[in-house]
Amino acid sequence: MSDTADRSREEGEPRNEQGRDSKVSLAIEGVTKEFTEDDGSTVVAVDDMTLDVYDSEFIVFVGPSGCGKTTTLRTVAGLERPTRGEIRIDGDSVAGREPRERDVAMVFQNYALYPHKTVRENIAFPLVIRKFPDDVVEERVAETVELLGIGELLDRYPSDLSGGQQQRVALGRAIIRDPEVFLFDEPLSNLDAKLRIEMRTELNKLHDRVGKTSVYVTHDQAEAMTLADRVVVMNDGRIQQVDVPEVVYERPANRFVAGFIGEPPMNFFDAEIDHAEDGLRVRTDAFELVLSPSVAETVAERDGADIVEVGVRPEAFEAVAHVDTAVDESRLVEAHVTVIEPMGSHHDLTLRPVGAGDDESAEYTARVSKDTDAVEGERIRLAVDTEEVHLFDATGENVLA
Amino acid sequence: MDTRRYRRRQRVWDLLESRYVVHVVLFFAVLFIVGPLLWMLLTSLRTNAAVYDLTYLPSNPTLQAYHVALIERGFWRAVVNSVVISSVSTVVVMAIGTPAGYVFSRYRFRFDNLVFTFVLLTRLFPPIGLVTPYFRIMSVFGLVNTRVGIIIANVYLWLPLVIYIMRNFFITVPNALDEAARVDGCTKVQAFRHVVFPVVKPGFAAGTILTFLYSWREFLFAFTVSNDLSSMTIPVATYLFVGDTSVQWASMAAAAVVATIPSALVVLFFQRYIVTGLTGGGKG
Numbered sequence A: 001m002s003d004t005a006d007r008s009r010e011e012g013e014p015r016n017e018q019g020r021d022s023k024v025s026l027a028i029e030g031v032t033k034e035f036t037e038d039d040g041s042t043v044v045a046v047d048d049m050t051l052d053v054y055d056s057e058f059i060v061f062v063g064p065s066g067c068g069k070t071t072t073l074r075t076v077a078g079l080e081r082p083t084r085g086e087i088r089i090d091g092d093s094v095a096g097r098e099p100r101e102r103d104v105a106m107v108f109q110n111y112a113l114y115p116h117k118t119v120r121e122n123i124a125f126p127l128v129i130r131k132f133p134d135d136v137v138e139e140r141v142a143e144t145v146e147l148l149g150i151g152e153l154l155d156r157y158p159s160d161l162s163g164g165q166q167q168r169v170a171l172g173r174a175i176i177r178d179p180e181v182f183l184f185d186e187p188l189s190n191l192d193a194k195l196r197i198e199m200r201t202e203l204n205k206l207h208d209r210v211g212k213t214s215v216y217v218t219h220d221q222a223e224a225m226t227l228a229d230r231v232v233v234m235n236d237g238r239i240q241q242v243d244v245p246e247v248v249y250e251r252p253a254n255r256f257v258a259g260f261i262g263e264p265p266m267n268f269f270d271a272e273i274d275h276a277e278d279g280l281r282v283r284t285d286a287f288e289l290v291l292s293p294s295v296a297e298t299v300a301e302r303d304g305a306d307i308v309e310v311g312v313r314p315e316a317f318e319a320v321a322h323v324d325t326a327v328d329e330s331r332l333v334e335a336h337v338t339v340i341e342p343m344g345s346h347h348d349l350t351l352r353p354v355g356a357g358d359d360e361s362a363e364y365t366a367r368v369s370k371d372t373d374a375v376e377g378e379r380i381r382l383a384v385d386t387e388e389v390h391l392f393d394a395t396g397e398n399v400l401a
Numbered sequence B: 001m002d003t004r005r006y007r008r009r010q011r012v013w014d015l016l017e018s019r020y021v022v023h024v025v026l027f028f029a030v031l032f033i034v035g036p037l038l039w040m041l042l043t044s045l046r047t048n049a050a051v052y053d054l055t056y057l058p059s060n061p062t063l064q065a066y067h068v069a070l071i072e073r074g075f076w077r078a079v080v081n082s083v084v085i086s087s088v089s090t091v092v093v094m095a096i097g098t099p100a101g102y103v104f105s106r107y108r109f110r111f112d113n114l115v116f117t118f119v120l121l122t123r124l125f126p127p128i129g130l131v132t133p134y135f136r137i138m139s140v141f142g143l144v145n146t147r148v149g150i151i152i153a154n155v156y157l158w159l160p161l162v163i164y165i166m167r168n169f170f171i172t173v174p175n176a177l178d179e180a181a182r183v184d185g186c187t188k189v190q191a192f193r194h195v196v197f198p199v200v201k202p203g204f205a206a207g208t209i210l211t212f213l214y215s216w217r218e219f220l221f222a223f224t225v226s227n228d229l230s231s232m233t234i235p236v237a238t239y240l241f242v243g244d245t246s247v248q249w250a251s252m253a254a255a256a257v258v259a260t261i262p263s264a265l266v267v268l269f270f271q272r273y274i275v276t277g278l279t280g281g282g283k284g
Helices: A002-011 A069-077 A119-128 A134-148 A163-175 A193-210 A221-227 A245-250 A255-260 A293-301 B002-016 B019-044 B064-072 B075-106 B112-124 B127-140 B147-171 B175-184 B188-199 B201-217 B220-225 B234-239 B249-278
Strands: A024-036 A042-054 A058-062 A084-089 A104-107 A181-185 A213-218 A230-235 A238-243 A267-270 A272-276 A279-283 A288-291 A307-312 A317-319 A332-342 A346-353 A364-369 A379-384 A389-393
Touching: A024 A069, A024 A213, A042 A069, A042 A084, A042 A213, A042 A238, A058 A069, A058 A221, A069 A084, A069 A104, A069 A181, A069 A213, A069 A230, A104 A163, A104 B175, A119 A134, A119 A163, A119 B175, A134 A163, A134 A193, A163 A193, A193 A221, A213 A221, A221 A245, A230 A245, A230 A255, A238 A245, A238 A255, A255 A267, A255 A307, A255 A389, A267 A364, A272 A293, A279 A293, A293 A389, A346 A379, B019 B249, B064 B075, B064 B249, B075 B147, B075 B188, B075 B201, B075 B234, B075 B249, B112 B147, B127 B147, B127 B220, B147 B201, B147 B220, B175 B188, B188 B201, B201 B249, B220 B234, B234 B249
Parallel strands: A058 A213, A058 A230, A104 A181, A181 A213, A317 A364
Antiparallel strands: A024 A042, A024 A084, A230 A238, A267 A307, A272 A279, A279 A288, A307 A389, A317 A379, A332 A346, A332 A379, A346 A364
């Protein structure tokens, strides 16, 4: 799986224009972090991780809890020592250096504002502790609060602030130092849904203006997709894929990434493959599809690829009206509708294959237009976008990626 | 029918929870606590001879008992001893207990839980069992009848308590605060000094006040090592008024009043901190 990371580093183009040619700001080189449990056993939180983060790039680590993303971030910050491997910031190894000696700033999940200090003192603290002259501190505080629009809060205490305001103060305390690398540890997870989306947009704008190398940890894929120049998908302490958000979504490297990115998650079906004249015939318990000749070609190139599973995103389904006969039979699916969840802009359907009887485990989801006249308990006909089908081999690798 | 019974029961509870009932209960509680104190105050205003007069109020209020106690019997020296011993004990206990509590709240080290349990166990041990070895040790080091001897006892008695209280206060401070401070540019010690300690200042105040009050009223160990006024504390000196043949109630009451005043003042001014300290730092 580590070769996945290497491969996508060649393929994936960072979104920002400096991109590939710019210098490596943060290098994580073969970092492994092991923890010793109370009972003496060893848990590997991060397993031989290698990643280059380029100057002014916004990198987002995303993965389920316990996947090692936060541990990686804390190792970069110097709050954890790697068991093996090395971290370089701006070219220099920071092994053995204390957090204060690393030129990084960090925003914590619960903000970690100093409750006994005012907003002004909180923001100024990184400079004050470094004994910057008073006039410089004052000037930089003024600049920072203007950037964040929190000028009127300066003399308040953190406990008097709303979650969003506390979040901005925490950002201010990180920005004021102008560090080489920003580290964000799930900074939006304590906010309510509406505010989270607002702050997400604001973080995006802020990064456009400040333009600093940032490493951002989240379990929220929406944050990952919207903020990242490149997304790092992690699981079990290992990098599963590193690439721009579009590629992670459209060409997930393996079954884990495919299932993790996308909401509702991708449907997986055990599949049998036949090479037919008109393309690749995929047979599952739920449907039979014929994939385009180009897909068949790609599969043929991957000589001996043993496809065992097919993945279809809910949004790759499309309801077909009875009268519409223009749809090619080879990509039609028929199913029972068990649940309809109206989401406003569209409907999420829970479907059961026609032959599945009472077997709930065979159910899958489809996201269809809100105009679809689906009825719970009745049959529906759907067309599958065969360009959007993913094929996985026995090891979980995406054959088409 | 059920609803009627329910309503009747509700009326009983409404009555029990009413202001009047609450006030009656409070009245007796206050009487129970304040009664003896008032009696003590009234007794101290009599002469030793007039203690058994059959009046509630002293017929000729006088400060003679105070004069006898403080000046004639040299009780003022016990006051000085108490102030010195309690203050020094408090400073020593807080100076050791605060960093110790911090370490127990933050760092994992070999046998950390065992050490902490041991610290608490010393507090659970009945102090009376230690009186004899304590006296032996003090006499070996020539600390009998010295203030230092009593200070050592106070440190032994209250340090575990303070470590425990301070640890609980430090636990309420999220680790992320130390970490934020360290990323922001602090050494570990600076993070403690500039961020963590200021946040637990109320806890520190509570610990300080409790240690002072406990040291002030400590009797057993002070009684064990001091038999003259060069080191005797107020509680021990007060006990001196119990003679072989008679008890000088008025002088004893006067001494007790003197002993009570400082702690009463401390409690009055710092009760907020004392409550948080006794509840183990649930709220900082």
